[in-house]
Amino acid sequence: MKLISYFDEFLDETVNLNQSRVDDLETSITALQNYVNGSGWAPIIQRWMPQGSWAHKTIIKPIDQGEFDADLIVFVEHVDGWSAADYINTLYKVFAGSDVYKDKVRRWSHCVTITYANDKKIDIAPCIVNRLGYTQLEVCNRDTGTFERTEPVQYTQWLKDQNALSGSHSFRKVTRLIKYLRDIKGTFSCSSVLLTTLLGYRIYASDKDAVTFCDTPTALKTLMTRLDDWLQQHTFVPDVANPFLPTENFADSWTQEKYTIFRDTIHRYREWIDDAYDEVDRDESIEKWQRVFGEAFGKATTSERTTVSKQDAMANLRRRVMNAVSFPFDVVAAVRRGGIAALPLGFGSQPHMQDPEWKYAAAGIGEVHIKAELHFSKTGNKIRDVASSEVNQPEHWLRFSALNRNGLPFNASEYDVQWRITNTDRTAFELGGVEAMRGGFYSAHGNNMRWEQLKYHGVHITEAFVILKRTQEIVAQSKPFYVAID
Numbered sequence: 001m002k003l004i005s006y007f008d009e010f011l012d013e014t015v016n017l018n019q020s021r022v023d024d025l026e027t028s029i030t031a032l033q034n035y036v037n038g039s040g041w042a043p044i045i046q047r048w049m050p051q052g053s054w055a056h057k058t059i060i061k062p063i064d065q066g067e068f069d070a071d072l073i074v075f076v077e078h079v080d081g082w083s084a085a086d087y088i089n090t091l092y093k094v095f096a097g098s099d100v101y102k103d104k105v106r107r108w109s110h111c112v113t114i115t116y117a118n119d120k121k122i123d124i125a126p127c128i129v130n131r132l133g134y135t136q137l138e139v140c141n142r143d144t145g146t147f148e149r150t151e152p153v154q155y156t157q158w159l160k161d162q163n164a165l166s167g168s169h170s171f172r173k174v175t176r177l178i179k180y181l182r183d184i185k186g187t188f189s190c191s192s193v194l195l196t197t198l199l200g201y202r203i204y205a206s207d208k209d210a211v212t213f214c215d216t217p218t219a220l221k222t223l224m225t226r227l228d229d230w231l232q233q234h235t236f237v238p239d240v241a242n243p244f245l246p247t248e249n250f251a252d253s254w255t256q257e258k259y260t261i262f263r264d265t266i267h268r269y270r271e272w273i274d275d276a277y278d279e280v281d282r283d284e285s286i287e288k289w290q291r292v293f294g295e296a297f298g299k300a301t302t303s304e305r306t307t308v309s310k311q312d313a314m315a316n317l318r319r320r321v322m323n324a325v326s327f328p329f330d331v332v333a334a335v336r337r338g339g340i341a342a343l344p345l346g347f348g349s350q351p352h353m354q355d356p357e358w359k360y361a362a363a364g365i366g367e368v369h370i371k372a373e374l375h376f377s378k379t380g381n382k383i384r385d386v387a388s389s390e391v392n393q394p395e396h397w398l399r400f401s402a403l404n405r406n407g408l409p410f411n412a413s414e415y416d417v418q419w420r421i422t423n424t425d426r427t428a429f430e431l432g433g434v435e436a437m438r439g440g441f442y443s444a445h446g447n448n449m450r451w452e453q454l455k456y457h458g459v460h461i462t463e464a465f466v467i468l469k470r471t472q473e474i475v476a477q478s479k480p481f482y483v484a485i486d
Helices: 004-015 019-035 052-056 083-095 152-166 170-185 192-200 216-232 257-280 282-293 301-306 310-325 331-342 426-432
Strands: 045-051 067-078 103-105 110-117 120-128 137-141 146-151 245-249 369-375 382-386 396-404 413-424 436-444 448-451 458-468 472-477 481-485
Touching: 004 019, 004 083, 004 170, 004 216, 004 282, 019 045, 019 067, 019 083, 019 110, 019 120, 045 152, 052 067, 052 152, 052 170, 052 192, 083 103, 083 110, 083 120, 083 192, 146 245, 152 170, 170 192, 170 216, 170 282, 192 216, 216 257, 257 282, 301 369, 331 458, 331 481, 369 481, 396 458, 413 448, 426 458
Parallel strands: 067 120
Antiparallel strands: 045 067, 103 110, 110 120, 120 137, 137 146, 369 382, 369 396, 396 448, 413 436, 413 458, 458 472, 458 481
């Protein structure tokens, strides 16, 4: 169900940056511009331009009510004899010499940042116009001492054009929703410029006045479908170039591991969005949209429904689970014949899987592999090693171990391994009810390994999430290990 009014309310109250904070940002920007213009800074200033989420109108409210980021470009003429670092360093000194800004300013590789505590950060990046007589724009890299080509003006105009094609600012609204999804879930990492560009490329000239963008939820479904379809065609990290500067690849920040997590997560969320959109029951649809965006979606309606009995709630849950286990064929028999390739599309992203409560670290530690050993009983004698999707008989036990790329266990003093165990087939539901479907996270049984009994007919899923204890962040995640039980 579309629930268009719910999306409007959700955007206004939860996702969009408050208008008061937008107004305050613009006041601060004007003050910064006036200060630099009158400071005597050596470069000749041609003009200023907003950049990033603020300029693209895709800025969102920080989920922790903390600081948000805004980007500002100052276009300047080249100063003879200046290096790339000189532009950053001299601009930093301009602010450091001010009683107003000296405690707020920091410098980075490409910009100077003014931080307004618990409110906002404004990044100011010098952009050099036509250095060496060429018609081109360049930003400054203080760390490497180099000038780097950029096309912020044409890129910003391209996003405006894509938004116009979508109609009713659907592109901007969907971008905000997916950025919110990224921040509130913490299940994937993707910079805002990369995410915005990926979505921008999914809008075509034929979309002008098309029904596929007739409202916000429909536009969301359309863009997530197109994004997922494109990602599924690319197993390895693709290039995502600035449409007006092919040498600028926004996907450079992705490792293969980060990209794979992004690709798999978008696939799962695409299925959830399709499910919520297609649901004809209003209350069911609200719950399914909440699975995507959290309880803030439709929160007013949710509070009105607190009188719904636990029995009714359980009945709704049972219906959802039943939909997830109603396969048109025996999955075990299919896997016996064709291996993992025989599994239905999207099998590894079951609707009753819980998202991890830990956020993903900015940098991972590499791959994690699952090793499974078949035992007669828990802690009993080992029978043999078991491969993913290999069909086994019930009643025996599996001992799972999470191993690094060198085939060694993760150090239990530094890392905690959490195991997501998901049952998928009708047998588990019929014999054990909703609880038997699981889908949540379970702690290790010592030395980061876990024991599981082979119990229900079906193909079930085991995943390992490696948590760095010091930061409580996910630093590695395994691919699904499929446990087939006859």
